[in-house]
Amino acid sequence: MARALINVPAKARKGDVIEIKTLISHVMESGFRRTQTGEAIPRDIVTAFACTYNGEEIFAAQLYPAISANPFITFHTVATESGTFEFKWTGDNGFAATETAKIVVE
């Protein structure tokens, strides 16, 4: 199972710009490397990331082979209401991971 670390402020004031940091464990095997005997190592990467805030998508990214192992994605949003952030990563070989984080907006 993939491990993920999420950093969302637990509390914010309405209208605040908050920073969200996400880190997920993944090898991000580019598909361009070969073993010592010359066989190609098949590509195995995270291809997409999306974040929803109370069901509404606020950030999405597509990932490509040049992105390093354990992708660290950080972005900002405006705290509008209390609720839940849902993070979703999908990738090669049926890779899928989800995490959630709650925020209280005052």
Add this chain to the structure above:
Amino acid sequence: MTSGWASLRRLAPAVFVLAATAIVTASAEIPLNERRSGYADLGRETKAMQDDDTANPGMLAVLDGEALWSAKAGSAGRSCADCHGDARTSMKGVAARYPAFDAKAGRPVNIEQRINLCRDERQQAKPFAYESRDMLALSAFVGLQSRGQPIAPPDDARLQPFRDAGRDTYNRRQGQLNLACGHCHDDNRGQRLAGIVIPQAHPTGYPLYRLEWQSVGSLQRRLRNCLIGMRAEHYAYGAPEYVELETYLMWRARGMPMETPAVRP
């Protein structure tokens, strides 16, 4: 050719003794108050990465290790937690004391070997392979419990010969480039090798996340890297030479705070 060397050796022992003395005195040990962790030479971004537990990729290994800590393993069906309880108290400062002398083995063992001894004797489980995901995870989790603690090599006279052997390896010229560890890490510390500041080689944060590796790695992996860079023959993982070097390096870094899991470029 071989016999020629042998006779040369017999003819000129004094030369070899002189050379040996020169090697030993070549690198002066760094004064205690001038020591600095590799952290001090990191860029702003890398420092920020290490300082923030939600940005430090080493913490992903720690999370895996935390799960392993309480997972039952082996035919004894016991977990680490069954004997050691809460790692936050029982493992505090432990990694800062290793390598420690193991009476049964008659030599020092490092933290990875200690984990495998436990697996073998207490859990009756298969030992983890060096640099395997599980080994790195568990040693990172155990190491984290010592974060901020000063490195405290045991005051154990039985360790001394191994520490001395480690110092000899550290100061011995090796490989095609004919360098000893001290030539870079003592004599030229703080200078640049290519664009990179040469660190003082204090193993404060192992296992650590190295951006170049894109993964967590142990001190032995780092030592292996250096030996390959010197074009010297490297040892097998777990070799006595590595553990002796670790014993010396931890003593050399005594008193410096642990940073596990550190981040390095």
